[in-house]
Amino acid sequence: MKQYIIKRLLMLIPVLLGASILAFSLIHLAPGDPARTIAGEHASAQTIERIQIKYGLDKPLITQYWIWLKQALQGDFGRSIVSNEYVSKEILSRFPNTLELTLFSMFIAITVGVLAGIVSASRQYSLLDYGFMGVALFGVSMPVFWLGIMLMMVFGVFLRWLPISGRIDIMIPFTRITGLYLLDSIITGNWAAFISSLRHLILPSLALGTIPMATIARVTRSSMLEVLKQDFIRTERAKGLPERLVIYKHAVRNALIPVVTVIGLNFGLLLSGAILTETVFSWPGVGRYVVNAVQMRDYPAVQGCVLFFAFIFVVVNLITDIIYIYIDPRIKYQ
Amino acid sequence: MRAKRLSIVLLVSLLVLGITTLGLAQEKILVFGNSGDVARLDPADVTDGESISRMDNIFEGLVEYEAGSTEIKPCLAESWDISEDGKEIVFHLRKGVKFHDGTDFNADAVVFSFERQYNPEHPYHQYGEWSYWGYMFSDIDRVEKIDDYTVKLVLSEPNASIMTSLAMFTACIVSPANAEKYKEDAFRHPCGTGPFKFVEWVKDDHITLEANENYWRERPKIDKLIFRVIPDPSARLLALEVGEIHGMEYPNPADFDRIKANPDLVLMSEPGMNIGYMAMNTGYGYVDANKNGVKDPDEPLEKTPGYFEPLTKKKVRQAINMAIDKEAIVRDIYMGTASVAKNGMPPFMLGYNDEIEDYPYDPEKAKELLAEAGYPDGFEVTLHVMPVSRPYMFDPPKIGEAIQSYLAAVGIKVNFYQVDWATYLQETEAGMHQMCLLGWTGDNGDPDNFLNVLYGLNACSIGTAGNYAFYTNEENQELLTKALRTYDVEKRAEYYKKAQELIHEDAGWVFLAHSNQNMVFRKNVEGFVLHPTSRMFFYPVDIK
Numbered sequence A: 001m002k003q004y005i006i007k008r009l010l011m012l013i014p015v016l017l018g019a020s021i022l023a024f025s026l027i028h029l030a031p032g033d034p035a036r037t038i039a040g041e042h043a044s045a046q047t048i049e050r051i052q053i054k055y056g057l058d059k060p061l062i063t064q065y066w067i068w069l070k071q072a073l074q075g076d077f078g079r080s081i082v083s084n085e086y087v088s089k090e091i092l093s094r095f096p097n098t099l100e101l102t103l104f105s106m107f108i109a110i111t112v113g114v115l116a117g118i119v120s121a122s123r124q125y126s127l128l129d130y131g132f133m134g135v136a137l138f139g140v141s142m143p144v145f146w147l148g149i150m151l152m153m154v155f156g157v158f159l160r161w162l163p164i165s166g167r168i169d170i171m172i173p174f175t176r177i178t179g180l181y182l183l184d185s186i187i188t189g190n191w192a193a194f195i196s197s198l199r200h201l202i203l204p205s206l207a208l209g210t211i212p213m214a215t216i217a218r219v220t221r222s223s224m225l226e227v228l229k230q231d232f233i234r235t236e237r238a239k240g241l242p243e244r245l246v247i248y249k250h251a252v253r254n255a256l257i258p259v260v261t262v263i264g265l266n267f268g269l270l271l272s273g274a275i276l277t278e279t280v281f282s283w284p285g286v287g288r289y290v291v292n293a294v295q296m297r298d299y300p301a302v303q304g305c306v307l308f309f310a311f312i313f314v315v316v317n318l319i320t321d322i323i324y325i326y327i328d329p330r331i332k333y334q
Numbered sequence B: 001m002r003a004k005r006l007s008i009v010l011l012v013s014l015l016v017l018g019i020t021t022l023g024l025a026q027e028k029i030l031v032f033g034n035s036g037d038v039a040r041l042d043p044a045d046v047t048d049g050e051s052i053s054r055m056d057n058i059f060e061g062l063v064e065y066e067a068g069s070t071e072i073k074p075c076l077a078e079s080w081d082i083s084e085d086g087k088e089i090v091f092h093l094r095k096g097v098k099f100h101d102g103t104d105f106n107a108d109a110v111v112f113s114f115e116r117q118y119n120p121e122h123p124y125h126q127y128g129e130w131s132y133w134g135y136m137f138s139d140i141d142r143v144e145k146i147d148d149y150t151v152k153l154v155l156s157e158p159n160a161s162i163m164t165s166l167a168m169f170t171a172c173i174v175s176p177a178n179a180e181k182y183k184e185d186a187f188r189h190p191c192g193t194g195p196f197k198f199v200e201w202v203k204d205d206h207i208t209l210e211a212n213e214n215y216w217r218e219r220p221k222i223d224k225l226i227f228r229v230i231p232d233p234s235a236r237l238l239a240l241e242v243g244e245i246h247g248m249e250y251p252n253p254a255d256f257d258r259i260k261a262n263p264d265l266v267l268m269s270e271p272g273m274n275i276g277y278m279a280m281n282t283g284y285g286y287v288d289a290n291k292n293g294v295k296d297p298d299e300p301l302e303k304t305p306g307y308f309e310p311l312t313k314k315k316v317r318q319a320i321n322m323a324i325d326k327e328a329i330v331r332d333i334y335m336g337t338a339s340v341a342k343n344g345m346p347p348f349m350l351g352y353n354d355e356i357e358d359y360p361y362d363p364e365k366a367k368e369l370l371a372e373a374g375y376p377d378g379f380e381v382t383l384h385v386m387p388v389s390r391p392y393m394f395d396p397p398k399i400g401e402a403i404q405s406y407l408a409a410v411g412i413k414v415n416f417y418q419v420d421w422a423t424y425l426q427e428t429e430a431g432m433h434q435m436c437l438l439g440w441t442g443d444n445g446d447p448d449n450f451l452n453v454l455y456g457l458n459a460c461s462i463g464t465a466g467n468y469a470f471y472t473n474e475e476n477q478e479l480l481t482k483a484l485r486t487y488d489v490e491k492r493a494e495y496y497k498k499a500q501e502l503i504h505e506d507a508g509w510v511f512l513a514h515s516n517q518n519m520v521f522r523k524n525v526e527g528f529v530l531h532p533t534s535r536m537f538f539y540p541v542d543i544k
Helices: A003-028 A034-039 A047-056 A061-073 A087-122 A129-142 A144-159 A181-187 A191-228 A231-240 A243-271 A273-279 A286-293 A298-326 B001-019 B050-059 B106-120 B133-134 B176-188 B233-241 B253-261 B314-323 B326-332 B363-372 B396-409 B421-429 B446-454 B474-485 B489-506
Strands: B027-036 B062-066 B072-074 B077-082 B088-093 B142-146 B150-155 B196-202 B206-211 B222-227 B247-249 B265-271 B276-282 B282-288 B299-303 B338-340 B380-385 B413-417 B435-441 B509-522
Touching: A034 A047, A034 B421, A047 B133, A061 A298, A087 A191, A087 A273, A087 A286, A087 A298, A129 A191, A144 A273, A144 B001, A144 B233, A144 B396, A181 A191, A191 A273, A231 A243, A243 B062, A243 B253, A273 A286, A273 B077, A286 A298, A286 B206, B001 B150, B027 B233, B050 B196, B050 B206, B050 B222, B072 B077, B072 B396, B088 B106, B088 B206, B106 B142, B106 B176, B133 B253, B196 B299, B233 B247, B233 B253, B233 B509, B247 B299, B265 B421, B276 B314, B282 B413, B314 B363, B326 B396, B326 B509, B363 B380, B380 B421, B396 B413, B446 B474, B446 B489, B474 B489
Parallel strands: B027 B222, B027 B247, B380 B413, B380 B435
Antiparallel strands: B062 B072, B077 B088, B088 B150, B142 B150, B196 B206, B206 B222, B247 B509, B265 B509, B276 B435, B276 B509, B282 B299, B338 B509
């Protein structure tokens, strides 16, 4: 097991290297000059040239990559051309926002999605089944942008129950420690901040969680249906086990593998930033950051983000694979 | 089980009702909704509107604008004298002013703020890009301290626009002690003399400023000024409607009716200092080999990559001007939030030539002109269409489509060309376009900042052009240069009026519109004045 994890972590190296080469070539292939974008529309040629030299943009591509790689290996991902700030700092200051939003929306998505899937499967072709799966179909096909605005209109404007933008009520004094607002407010015992940030989390999490929720519900249902047809379920029913136990104790666990796979994939996706949700709800996460970086041709920032996302993806996949073992003891990694 | 349920109900209702009035109620806090975050917080090192709007409330320059106009009045300098030859300006500085860090404002601070920008040997030069210096202030040779409260600005050439330029953010005075303390990170810790002090910056979320209690004028009326980033315009308006913010920039024109119908909101609109146009590549530019921004005699004219025979003919360009119904474009696409342009700069500026008669919308006459120019059956041409919305052009693709159909009516087939914004600028500056949509927002409010940078021969440098029609008229450039060297306002205006006649006659551009700048505030916010440069000064603002 330990060996397996080490092996998987070692595999990170070629993955990250490949991702960085790919990101580097793609962003440099895209036309547009970062020196231009920071110097502004009105800058003189001399200024632009000076900036190009300062950031090494005048050197051949391979040299640029080599310089970047050498620094990256020492843990220095360079400074953003736009903000002049360390890229690692830029990403890490925004990542907790994305992480908190992801955790919360996946919490909603998993609870509701798995439950709805189980109920649908155990009462196949019932009204409840049709209802849940209809909603799920609706959820998968709904544009997040539209859903976000609708949630804001209903809960923020008409009912005035929840705030519509931002991370926390900015009038509330708040100390950032980890950057996870819920956690920070618990650590500092700041209950006003806890409630405010929780309230700010609800709408964006709903908007973001809807698609994974729907996917999870559908996958859970079909996986459950398959399991429910198997012999051991018939045996259990035959020996008179209550249906509740059959389903929740024996069937669910066997049906979970594909569900965990879907959850893992969605986790990785959401952690690399949910651009639309972050934009509609003014959420200062990494998704918005990387899009801005691409638009400004902020090479070091884009490079840093791609590496970071690749890393997250691999780690999340690894965790998913490890979770398999706990769900299904038959699975063993050599 | 019961208790658990009860506590869940309690928690949910607490969440729903929320605890809203926790902040100190007596504090006056103004929250403004911006469309994006700032890049940096050093006034001499910013180029985008977002960063500038924060600078305007933290920093001040030697001079400042009158409210709502581009006229200049004293600020950190109480008065100034201009020498006979126009090459030296002596500023007498205000005494008793302190920076937010408590240090004194004096001649050393002025010299520091300027010298770090133009002198590559200066120890703080390495910490910024100083983009605007080379562009707006290159005529400043040096800045000298005469005594603690007197500084002298030495120009290499007389420059009549320098006083307005000094009101720009770039020329704001920063605290040398603060710069020394933070070195390369000073851009994160802005420290000026302005009405508000910097408190915190949470990236992509908000920037908080607080009233400067030791301000040399009366203390601001609001206690805190918070700039919040809400990128989506619909979300921004919703936040304003429910009172999460007190004011916002860039409302969607489509929402104007909704805003006007809301008794709690006030829509402010003023003519903006901008021009949106379609430029027609007249064919020739020069390569600015020595990068001095001037076409020297040893830099000959050469064909631009986008050279296209028909557009080199004046009659064709005039015909295109007559084929497009600008009134309709302003009415239907700008949705009335702009005025029709006939010259290349907005009407409120010095030297605007109101006697020029615009090309009328006359497709018949346009066809005649095309026939006279040798194109009775028209031709096929490519139009670069901007991929982004800019203050001077909200919806470039729609404007492109309108132009396409107007020109089709006179026999010219227009093909669209679209590419991302950074590339768009690069290609058009290199003269690769045949026709392109673009525009300009003024920097300092001086006519030189429109006419010389957009329509002068010097701006026809292939690769770094500002003159996208590549209009290479030497007489025009002479007039513009003379105007820049003349401090006499009347004479300057004359030169500019003459230049506009030439620009009109040669018709390198179809000037479309000057769009309004719009902001929305809640009704209880008073005292905000829209500035022609779109800068945002919150000092006079109060919340009732």
